[in-house]
Amino acid sequence: MAVVKFLRTLSFPAFALCALAAFNAQAQLAQAPDFASKAHDPDGMAVRTLACTTCHGAQGKSTSSGYFPRLAGKPAGYLYNQLLNFRDGRRAYPTMSYLLENLTDEYLREIAEHFAVLEVPYPAPLPASESASVLEHGRKLVFEGDAARSLPACVQCHGKAMTGVAPFVPGLLGLPRDYLNGQLGAWQSGKRHAQQPDCMAAIARQMQPEDVSAVSAWLAAQPVPDGGKPVAAHAQALPMRCGGVEVAK
Structure with missing residues (x-):
């Protein structure tokens, strides 16, 4: 029932x-x-x-x-x-x-x-359908960000391997591209929120449509290393305050 x-x-x-x-x-x-x-x-x-x-x-x-x-x-x-x-x-x-x-x-x-605590193998990623230039744009945003637009690199929060950081930051690999696009769009439109200060909302609103498309294309095309296990701690201070990382009320 x-x-x-x-x-x-x-x-x-x-x-x-x-x-x-x-x-x-x-x-x-x-x-x-x-x-x-x-x-x-x-x-x-x-x-x-x-x-x-x-x-x-x-x-x-x-x-x-x-x-x-x-x-x-x-x-x-x-x-x-x-x-x-x-x-x-x-x-x-x-x-x-x-x-x-x-x-x-x-x-x-x-x-x-x-x-x-469940350890379940990740499937192989689907082949990328975007051009090499689009994928390179996505890769640069993931690893370097764009300081001119106050866009931190994804790896600064989600870990160098992009498998997340325990206990609060998720990995971004192994996710369908449609889902990644949908969540970034939800933050941009104000339909998704997190605990304040909502760092991802601030980041997503600095991204242009071509940024979202490139980042999601690159992420979705990557294999997941090390079984996707998050690392134990951030290697350096986060680039901005993030309520979902500071507390879990």
Whole structure:
């Protein structure tokens, strides 16, 4: 019943993407009851995260649709912050907000920690479809930024290998290009917010459409090194204050 209630909240395109996965997940649990037993699942995570994996893929490894990002292996603090942001209205996606609106901070923290420790292989990236000049523009913004426009390099916050920094900064590799474009666009338009000061909103608003296209094209074409594990700490001070990194309320 919980999954049916969840599906009723989806728009038709999202419903089409998630419905089959949801009922497959229910069937798997029914055919293998031990999977959700105390012996095999003492924290009940197989059931508690069923709504998550319905759209984000088994073990949160994402899907080929491009609409739902990977959860597995992302830093726990980052995942926790995003759950809070959806629940508390800083991020706008009705299905996520509905699912999370009555869940406590501690419950959300446990879900974040569950996905953070999962080690699931990343698929190989799709071949880049953009020209070499576009990809080079994206690479330069990732590694060098643009000081004239107050654009810091992506690696200054997301780590030299772009696999993220524990516990609050996500990796940017292994994400679908459509998702990267969508999130940068959401920050530019004010539809996505984070804890104040919202550093990514400030950065995204300094980017031109060609910057967004180039960065997303380059990132999406890169293989993910070292299993995508975030590094333990930043090598140097962040280029600007960032509320989602300083605190997780």
